[in-house]
Amino acid sequence: MLNIETLVFNPFQENTYIVYTGNKECAIVDPGMLFPQEEEMLEDRINSLGLTPKLLLQTHLHVDHVLGAAFVANKWGIGPMAHEGDDFLVGQAKTMAAGFGMDLKENPPAPVKHLKEGDIVELGDVKFEVIHLPGHSPGGIAFYAKNEKVLLVGDVLFKGSIGRSDLPGGNQHELIDAIRNKLLVLPDDVKVYSGHGPVTTIGEEKKTNPFLQ
Template identity: 40%
Template sequence: MKVQVFTGNPIQQNGSVVYNDQGDAVIIDPSCYERFEQQEWVDFIAENQLKVHAVLNTHCHIDHVTGNAFCVNTFDVPLMAHKEELFTLSFAERSAQMYGLVAYVPSPEPTVFIEDKQVLRFGDLELEVIFGPGHAVGHVAFYHAASKTLIGGDILFKGSFGRVDLPGGSMDVLKKTIHERIFTLPDDTVVYPGHGPTTTIGEEKRTNYILQF
């Protein structure tokens, strides 16, 4: 499995195209907001002859859904998220106004709801859903066991972790998620977070200041 990260929109969120050698692909947390960012995504997918099967959201804070409408409409695919994220998505337009995202096109609601431990299959590409609330009520991560790769959204960052002061956030719940759902993955699992550089489970188990709480 391969991951192409696109850091975009004014909040600098890491969206990604996840794909395999057969050309099966999904878009996760599309960060494309400006027109030039949208074109970068379209060009990459066309140049690599990828078949996009779906758009997935780890969660629905505004910075993770700026490209939802564009990608769903451009590639004519379903939007998939955890049902609890309808709560988070309900704040998106208000958040767009707060952050000055005047060009934000409202995200459609998910048409497919995903659940903890569900294995999603897109052609020959498989991703396991890991339910991980705390930063958002319906936050999930996507794990590819064969390559030990985690698309983690805003659960865990390199040296840090997701904020818990937004509606639906909880430090106690996030700590439980990190310790019981994320830190139990193999140490050499590569983590692609929603913001900042990649890291590994092992590195964060040794150094992340979540351990101080």
């Protein structure tokens, strides 16, 4: 059984996910907490659910998705897992945050493990396959739990939209190719959890997303 809790953090309204299984182990996906009260919210939710954080998973390393990575790494002793294509963003996070008027005390921790296409990440009895989806950022990845029909996709695909491709390392052709060839081939009833905004499904985006018609 797979459960997903969504917390919305920081001025970018970023979705931070707590993903957990029946054994009460959890993964924290894209921690975006900027303020102490947001850190408290995450910690309180994890404690109230009786969970033990085991994994820190990053769909990509844009600043709004890594603001809380240092807190998670320090609090629970788990380092980020991400694609090496986004490593160049780690050292820029503090400067990028300042450009948006956000005070990030330190750059986020560098990934302790690099994930690539086809890797399997296990959480309890759930297996997530890593799908590499460049275009929004070079190292964008999704986590796909095939049996549970769940896809954590970061900022590649949204309800009715797609990720922007005008940031460093972005490429719109790559992005649309990745979505078409790797995501739209998944079953229609797969639930899509994006980095911002509501949950959608592969079938809904196939039918109605104006960028994919």
